[in-house]
Amino acid sequence: MKKVLKIAGTLFGALVLLVLCLAAWISFSPPPEYESRSIPVSIPTDSAALALGQKIVQTECVLCHMGADGKLSGRQFTKADNPFGEIWAANITGHPEKGIGRYSDGELAYLFRTGVKKDGGFAPFMMVPNISDEHLGALIAYLRSDAPLVQASESAPPAPKYGFLAKALMKFGVFAPKLQEIRPIEAPDPGDQVAYGKYLSTAVFSCFECHSKSFETNDDYVPENSEGYFGGGNSIEDGSFDIVHSANITMSKAFGIGKWQQADFVRAVQTGQDPDNRILNPVMPRYAALSDTEISAIWAYLQTVPVLENQVQRIAKQ
Numbered sequence: 603m604k605k606v607l608k609i610a611g612t613l614f615g616a617l618v619l620l621v622l623c624l625a626a627w628i629s630f631s632p633p634p635e636y637e638s639r640s641i642p643v644s645i646p647t648d649s650a651a652l653a654l655g656q657k658i659v660q661t662e663c664v665l666c667h668m669g670a671d672g673k674l675s676g677r678q679f680t681k682a683d684n685p686f687g688e689i690w691a692a693n694i695t696g697h698p699e700k701g702i703g704r705y706s707d708g709e710l711a712y713l714f715r716t717g718v719k720k721d722g723g724f725a726p727f728m729m730v731p732n733i734s735d736e737h738l739g740a741l742i743a744y745l746r747s748d749a750p751l752v753q754a755s756e757s758a759p760p761a762p763k764y765g766f767l768a769k770a771l772m773k774f775g776v777f778a779p780k781l782q783e784i785r786p787i788e789a790p791d792p793g794d795q796v797a798y799g800k801y802l803s804t805a806v807f808s809c810f811e812c813h814s815k816s817f818e819t820n821d822d823y824v825p826e827n828s829e830g831y832f833g834g835g836n837s838i839e840d841g842s843f844d845i846v847h848s849a850n851i852t853m854s855k856a857f858g859i860g861k862w863q864q865a866d867f868v869r870a871v872q873t874g875q876d877p878d879n880r881i882l883n884p885v886m887p888r889y890a891a892l893s894d895t896e897i898s899a900i901w902a903y904l905q906t907v908p909v910l911e912n913q914v915q916r917i918a919k920q
């Protein structure tokens with residue numbers, strides 16, 4: 603009996619030691635590094651392309667990168683007690699050292715496709731891997747323009763201090779770039795509403811990122827493989843770092859938006875007012891720049907997304 607206990611004790615001790623070593627490795631060894639590359643990208647110069655780039659930047663990139671100086675000079679968007687850590691979004695104005703002036707167009711394109719930064723670090727919250735080549739070119743053209751939003755700012759936000767969860771996911775390769783997947787990408791024809799709506803809500807604008815179960819289990823490459831796809835419940839920090847849960851926007855009549863009309867949807871997405879004239883929490887961006895046609899395409903796509911009967915407790919202040 604004593605012997606058995608002794609063996610069990612030793613095994614348990616060994617297990618504890620192993621777990622401690624693993625935890626120490628996750629916490630203290632440097633994060634994985636990747637090689638930054640430059641990939642071919644064609645940068646348009648016409649005004650229609652610049653307007654397209656502006657639309658993407660003003661609706662999408664501002665969510666995380668809008669600084670106190672009114673430029674895309676970076677801001678803190680999670681605090682240290684967030685499981686992903688204390689995360690600051692970078693200065694992405696044209697500043698030659700503090701902003702993206704230090705990137706070539708090709709290096710920027712590589713970052714947007716893979717999340718690999720020029721310094722070799724991986725930025726897990728910063729990828730648009732399925733955006734079309736045309737939209738990617740337009741996006742970079744706008745970032746390089748002299749628009750007030752991207753004019754050089756001196757601001758230098760601290761590098762993100764990733765928490766245990768983010769570090770573990772990076773070290774075990776869950777949050778990792780897929781380096782082999784660079785291929786030409788074309789956007790679907792806007793006439794194909796369902797396909798175009800899917801493209802807009804998953805590849806260009808991050809609807810699915812916020813509206814699925816959790817950032818942790820989102821699949822940026824194959825969005826429909828994300829857990830709880832469009833079923834809501836993801837925890838997002840608002841401007842005062844309180845947690846807000848995203849809505850279920852599948853067509854569930856009980857818990858989603860299955861009873862809404864298309865016009866209700868268009869209005870809610872553009873103005874932030876639901877059919878009962880309730881004002882949505884500001885964490886839900888106001889997509890005033892999206893046209894009725896674009897939002898209707900997203901609506902058409904949502905009709906095809908599997909319904910999830912997931913009841914979300916909408917506003918949970920902590």
Ligand code: HEC
Pocket residue numbers: 658659662663664665666667689690691692693694701702710713719720721723724725726727728730741745761762
């Ligand atoms: C969900 C929040 C989020 C969104 C949305 C977002 N970013 Fe980022 N971005 C970040 C974070 C966080 C970092 C810093 C990551 C790091 O340093 O590891 C970053 C880093 C970057 C960098 C690298 C800067 C550097 O110094 O290496 C660029 C460029 C960039 N973002 C551009 C964009 C553009 C363009 C958009 C819009 C298409 C965008 N981001 C949307 C969070 C976001």
Ligand code: HEC
Pocket residue numbers: 665803807808809810812813838846847848849850851858859867870871876881882883885886887889900916917
């Ligand atoms: C930054 C995270 C975020 C992004 C990106 C986002 N949403 Fe939301 N959305 C939310 C949150 C959080 C709510 C819940 C707000 C509330 O409870 O007041 C919400 C609510 C909604 C609602 C209202 C649902 C209801 O039942 O009242 C609709 C519709 C919606 N979002 C559609 C979209 C679409 C379409 C997109 C992309 C174009 C999108 N959202 C992008 C976070 C986000």
